Amino acid sequence: MKGYRKYFGKKLAWFLITLVVAVILNFVLPRLMPADPVSAITGKMAQGMTDASAVQEIYKRYEEEFGTNKPMIEQFFIFVKNLFRGDLGTSFSQYPRKVSDIISSAIGWTIALQFPAIIVGWLLGNLLGALAAYIRKGFDKVLLPIALFLSNVPAFGMAVTLLVLFAVNLKIAPIGGGYAFDMIPNFSWRFIQSVIAHYQLPFWSIVLVSIGGQAVGMRSMSIYELNADYVKYARFLGIKDHKIVGYVFRNAMLPQVTGLALSIGTMIGGALVAEIIFSYPGLGSTMYSAVTAADYPLISATTLIITIMVLIVTFVLDIVYGFIDPRVKAAQFDA
Numbered sequence: 001m002k003g004y005r006k007y008f009g010k011k012l013a014w015f016l017i018t019l020v021v022a023v024i025l026n027f028v029l030p031r032l033m034p035a036d037p038v039s040a041i042t043g044k045m046a047q048g049m050t051d052a053s054a055v056q057e058i059y060k061r062y063e064e065e066f067g068t069n070k071p072m073i074e075q076f077f078i079f080v081k082n083l084f085r086g087d088l089g090t091s092f093s094q095y096p097r098k099v100s101d102i103i104s105s106a107i108g109w110t111i112a113l114q115f116p117a118i119i120v121g122w123l124l125g126n127l128l129g130a131l132a133a134y135i136r137k138g139f140d141k142v143l144l145p146i147a148l149f150l151s152n153v154p155a156f157g158m159a160v161t162l163l164v165l166f167a168v169n170l171k172i173a174p175i176g177g178g179y180a181f182d183m184i185p186n187f188s189w190r191f192i193q194s195v196i197a198h199y200q201l202p203f204w205s206i207v208l209v210s211i212g213g214q215a216v217g218m219r220s221m222s223i224y225e226l227n228a229d230y231v232k233y234a235r236f237l238g239i240k241d242h243k244i245v246g247y248v249f250r251n252a253m254l255p256q257v258t259g260l261a262l263s264i265g266t267m268i269g270g271a272l273v274a275e276i277i278f279s280y281p282g283l284g285s286t287m288y289s290a291v292t293a294a295d296y297p298l299i300s301a302t303t304l305i306i307t308i309m310v311l312i313v314t315f316v317l318d319i320v321y322g323f324i325d326p327r328v329k330a331a332q333f334d335a
Contacts, residue, residue, distance in 0.1 A: 008319060015315045027079050030299040037092035037141045037294045038062050066090070079300070081151035089297035093290065099301045102286060107305075109178055110282035113199065113274070122260045124207070124235030125214025130249055132215065143215065150212025154197045159205040159277040159303045166201060176279035206303065214256065221252035258317060 063069040067078055082089065088099035088310035128147070132140040153161075166173040178335045179185070179194040224246040225231065234244045236319075275284035283302055 001130075009102070011315060011318045012122040015311060015331045017329060019311055021310070022311065023080070023304070024305060026304045027076050030294075030303075031075075033294050033296075035294065038066060038068055039185050040293070041092060041095050049154060055096035068093070074087050083185045084329045088301040090326075091290075091295055091298050093293035093299075094300065099297045100280060102298060103283065103301055103305070106283045108286065110275070111239075113202055113280060114206065117203050118210060118260070121207040121210025122214055123258070125211040126218045126253070126256055128211070129215040129218025130222050130252070131220045134245065140219075146221065147219070150208055151216050153209060153210055153212070155205070155273040156277060158209050159274050161200070162201050162205050162244045163277060173201050178281040198280075202278045205274055205278075214259070217259065218252060218256055221255060222249060225249075230266075285322060291297075 005269045038059060041062050042055065060069075060142075067075050070078070074108065079089075087098070088103070091097050091099050091102055093101060095216070125206075128143055132143045132147075150158075174180070174194075174197055178193060178198055180198075183191055183194055185191065228248075230243055231248060234247075235241075270287060272284035273284045274280065276288050279285065286298065287302040289295075292304060
């Protein structure tokens with residue numbers, strides 16, 4: 001237990017240090033952008049006004065409200081204090097909407113799109129990769145080139161290909177959006193049908209790219225494990241093949257589980273390309289519009305969510321590996 005406590009303590013210390021650095025960078029980097037969002041808000045609010053002093057007063061009022069007239073260090077401590085209270089601030093680009101309201105309305109769309117797509121792509125990719133490694137022969141010769149091709153197709157390339165093929169040319173899928181533009185979200189069957197129709201292309205664009213990478217990774221790890229000494233020794237002892245294969249694929253799955261966890265942790269970042277191309281109303285599109293509008297609070301909130309998700313997933317993985325991987329256990333007790 002002493003080894004586990006030491007291992008856990010080290011991981012927790014690194015987690016907290018990384019979190020502090022991430023929060024600092026999350027605050028500072030958006031504010032290094034050259035744009036002045038307060039001027040943009042003032043321009044909207046002062047349309048048609050000819051009195052320069054009145055426009056200046058409006059600018060000063062919003063500067064005071066957003067705190068951009070304060071020193072950077074003071075802004076940072078205000079940011080951290082509000083963060084502990086769950087206050088992510090007010091959006092510059094969608095003023096006077098609160099950042100928390102914008103994120104809460106978008107995060108459901110992203111989770112509903114990304115989480116099932118990642119899981120389906122991971123399951124299908126690993127299943128095909130394992131079969132290719134075990135069966136080999138013709139199945140492997142067909143699957144490997146296809147998997148390599150899919151794994152090397154960039155996410156935007158797959159999304160654009162599906163969009164042009166099925167939405168523009170064949171016209172069997174909507175071009176973009178989360179639902180028909182003439183509809184208001186509700187629980188009617190007509191609205192649900194529209195959501196499902198708009199869901200298909202972004203979902204499959206993520207799944208197809210994911211399948212390729214997972215299949216190639218699982219095939220390589222499975223072939224390595226199938227040729228390991230313990231497999232040869234087990235077969236020499238006459239252990240049944242299905243038992244050996246069970247151990248082989250369990251060992252081969254360890255890196256794949258890491259990949260799955262990190263994919264889930266970074267699902268918001270991965271959503272960016274698919275959501276922008278298909279105009280899907282999730283966090284990816286929200287983050288993109290925030291960057292283009294130099295919306296500091298919204299940029300900070302979305303990137304902070306990604307950072308915290310990745311850190312938590314990585315930390316949990318490290319702790320779980322400490323219990324399930326014999327090599328990590330051995331390292332702990334040696335220490």
